[in-house]
Every structure is written in structure tokens, then in C-alpha cells.
Amino acid sequence: MILSCGEALIDMLPRTSTLGEPCFAPYAGGAVMNTAIALGRLGAPSGFFSGLSNDMLGEILTQTLEASKVDTSFCARSGRPTTVAFVKLVDGQATYAFYDENTAGLMLSQDQLPTLPADVTTLFFGGISLVNDPAASTYAALQARECGQRVTMIDPNIRLGFIAGKEVPYRTRIEGMIAKADIVKLSDEDLAWVMGDGDIATLARQIIAKGPKLVFITEGAKGARAITATQDRFVAAQKIIVADTVGAGDTFNAGALASLHTAGALTKARLAAVTDAELDAALSLGTRAAAITCSRPGANPPWAHEL
Secondary structure (H helix, E strand, O other): OEEEEOOOEEEEEEEEOOOOOEEEEEEEEOHHHHHHHHHHHOOOOEEEEOEEEOOHHHHHHHHHHHHOOEEOOOOEEEOOOOOEEEEEEEOOEEEEEEEOOOOOOOOOOHHHOOOOOOOOOEEEEEHHHHOOOOHHHHHHHHHHHHOOOOEEEEEOOOOHHHHOOOHHHHHHHHHHHHHHOOEEEEEHHHHHHHHOOOOHHHHHHHHHOOOOOEEEEEOOOOEEEEEOOOOEEEEEOOOOOOOOOOOHHHHHHHHHHHHHHHOOOOOHHHHOOOOHHHHHHHHHHHHHHHHHHHOOOOOOOOOHHHO
């Protein structure tokens, strides 16, 4: 099983009412939850770990996960409220206003960490859940506890508006988790934030020198790259009409992980010997799945049959 560890929340997406008035509609979301859902829809064994509320919105999150074949049994339940995010779209790009004080997700603590069975082979981390404590330190502690025996992947999915005033502790946490990870995924913009300006392959290999075996770099409408110490593979993005980009990177992560799982490559030994064909397949599924997500409103990852 691939266990996605991070935020789940309600996205309030902009819509127009039947009277022509601007309004918002609730959708289950959160970067890491999106990845868990996309994995389940693509047919990979998918589980989810987060702090989930027992409130009405928390029930929506649980039902949404389970409808996409995601195991929610690892989640830590509480009576705290669910995080809500209002989304503004400009030319298909999303910005967010978050309401996250004292929520079930934010207040997740290390004493709520689950005991993982042997069939959990891979842990995925990322998103805004890595910004604020106590949840951020809780996820970092889980990765530190498990990285010696299971494959871990991180996609920081950096949102500059969230880390304002917290850059130093956030950077320290992200750099520490990247060093412990087997797989790192970054957008080209995130790569520049983490490593500075420079050639993508050169910067990615500097990350590999810190410990990871594989780095995925997404380059928006251009496509995506998979880089190891000796390999540099590229797959172009599909041409589509973009509805919005909500969940695109999250879906790419799921596609890449699902493909590596199918290839039997999600072990430390196999990742160290991953083939060009396996990297190409991971990039292909990731970019094709992300293209479908971008072609329709909101974070709505495709099912396997849609590919």
C-alpha cells in the first residue's frame, strides 16, 4: 500500500449561481488527499493518514476518500473542526484563503501516529501540512521513523503565501525531509526555491547527492523529467484546453507512484536500479493523468479507465 500523509480539507471553489451571482461550492481537497484519491482511482493500493474531524465536513472527506477506494483506517479522528479553503482562480491559476485555526489537521500530534503494517511499503508526504506545527513536525517525525525500512517520497508543493515569516524553520524541515526521501518531486519553480537558479539536471543531481535516488521535475505545459545519478528522462505534456490547474501536480505524483508500483520498483533496491523504460512509463502516466485533471474544473483525478 502507498500511504499518503498530509492535509485534507474542504475547497470552496468559485462558481456562478442559477441567478448569475458569484458563489462558492464545496469540494473535498488538499494536495495530499488529492494524491491519495488519484492513486485509488488509478488502481494502486492507496491509504491516507491525516487528522480528520468527526464533523459534517470531516464526514464528506471520509466519504470522498472511500468512494475512490482509499483506506482511511489510519486517520486520527477528533472533534476539532475541518480546515476550509476559499479558492480564487485567475487565468486558471489558484490562490487560497485558508481557515485553519485549531483544526483536526493542524493539531495532529506525534502521539497520534499510526503503527504501520508490513503491507505499507511507501509513504508520500507534502503540501501545506509541512508548514505549521504541530502537524508539520508530526509528519516529519513519521518520515524519520519509517524512512529506514520503507520508501518515502516528498513533494513540498511550496506555497509562498503560507510560509511568509516562517521561511527558516520551513526550509530546514523541507531540506531535512528531502535528504531522508527516496523520491523527490518538485515543480521547476519549487526547484529554484529549494536550490537556487541553475540548470535543472544539475540542480536535481545536487539533490540526489543529499540522499534521494530519484527526482521528478514538472515543467508545467512543457512536460516532466525524471533524473537519477545517471539518467535524465523527459516526457512532453499533452496538449489540452485547461479548465484549471487545481490538483495537477498531485495527480502527477499519483500517476508516477502508481506506475512504479505496477513495475515493482517501489523498494529501495529497485529504485536504485530503476530502468529508463520504468522512468518513461512513470512520467507518461503522471503527465497523462495530470492532463485529464487540468481539463476539468477542480481537483478531479481520472479513473484508470479514462486513460
